[in-house]
Amino acid sequence: MHTPQIGIVTGAGSGLGRATVTQLRQLGATVEAWDKNEHTLATLPTDEHVRTHVIDITDESHVSTAAAEAISHHQGIDFVVNCAGAYLYTSLEETTTEQIRKLHDLNIIGPTLVVQAFLPALRSSRGSIVNVASTVALKPTASNSHYAASKAALAQLTRCWALELGPDGIRVNAIAPGPIRTSLFRNAGMTEAQENELLDTRTATLPLRRAGTPEEAAIWIARLALEDNWTTGAIIPVDGGMSL
Numbered sequence: 001m002h003t004p005q006i007g008i009v010t011g012a013g014s015g016l017g018r019a020t021v022t023q024l025r026q027l028g029a030t031v032e033a034w035d036k037n038e039h040t041l042a043t044l045p046t047d048e049h050v051r052t053h054v055i056d057i058t059d060e061s062h063v064s065t066a067a068a069e070a071i072s073h074h075q076g077i078d079f080v081v082n083c084a085g086a087y088l089y090t091s092l093e094e095t096t097t098e099q100i101r102k103l104h105d106l107n108i109i110g111p112t113l114v115v116q117a118f119l120p121a122l123r124s125s126r127g128s129i130v131n132v133a134s135t136v137a138l139k140p141t142a143s144n145s146h147y148a149a150s151k152a153a154l155a156q157l158t159r160c161w162a163l164e165l166g167p168d169g170i171r172v173n174a175i176a177p178g179p180i181r182t183s184l185f186r187n188a189g190m191t192e193a194q195e196n197e198l199l200d201t202r203t204a205t206l207p208l209r210r211a212g213t214p215e216e217a218a219i220w221i222a223r224l225a226l227e228d229n230w231t232t233g234a235i236i237p238v239d240g241g242m243s244l
């Protein structure tokens with residue numbers, strides 16, 4: 001690993017993204033922490049190695065302006081972590097077109113816009129991209145089909161980008177996390193009881209019989225982002241065995 005490294009983490013205000021910022025800092029990296037939610041972002045500990053920016057990754061001009069500023073400020077960028085995302089827990093019958101468009105806009109188009117904005121900088125640094133997919137991208141589950149489809153798309157983008165960008169020295173990988181208690185489920189409009197039922201049901205059958213933590217996912221995200229290794233196009237399950 002060559003340090004110091006500088007990169008972007010989207011969805012940095014809470015959950016896996018927030019834990020990733022902490023993990024990256026512990027490993028000596030400098031982070032541009034992006035999130036749409038100014039309130040959670042404001043509580044993220046900052047120092048000269050962590051700058052926060054309120055950014056909606058579905059807004060193309062916002063992303064490209066912020067990316068240009070970050071590249072200019074740091075004179076380059078070494079990694080991009082696409083962690084921002086949303087969940088949708090509805091039956092097929094009840095899912096609306098608007099919900100599907102909004103979800104795919106955030107979970108598929110958003111990460112694409114972020115990667116596009118940093119591509120020249122990543123080519124210069126021979127950098128790294130880490131996407132956050134999901135176990136449900138690999139293993140079908142009921143009542144979240146469009147969320148699963150959006151994460152399967154992100155997993156496939158990861159593999160395709162690994163092929164396309166590999167000759168430029170850019171590594172592209174993803175983690176596929178299993179159930180982790182974060183604000184994801186409440187932000188999707190689920191009640192506390194629905195969230196508990198979903199997480200309890202899923203974890204009851206996991207080989208490791210427990211939910212994960214944001215920190216357990218962040219370890220893998222940071223490793224893939226920072227370590228100059230031979231891994232690309234990998235979708236690494238971090239899921240207590242759920243994908244088995």
Ligand SMILES: NC(=O)c1ccc[n+]([C@@H]2O[C@H](COP(=O)([O-])OP(=O)(O)OC[C@H]3O[C@@H](n4cnc5c(N)ncnc54)[C@H](O)[C@@H]3O)[C@@H](O)[C@H]2O)c1
Pocket residue numbers: 010011012013014015016017034035036037040055056057058083084085086087106110132133134135176177178179180181182183184185187
């Ligand atoms: N928690 C789980 O069980 C789980 C499992 C598998 C995958 N994931 C994935 O992990 C990632 C992080 O989720 P989490 O569980 O930490 O949830 P979270 O809700 O705690 O974090 C998601 C973050 O993304 C931000 N965000 C949402 N829309 C945005 C936008 N348009 N622009 C910028 N930021 C935006 C939110 O404000 C929030 O801070 C997501 O992509 C999620 O799909 C989570």
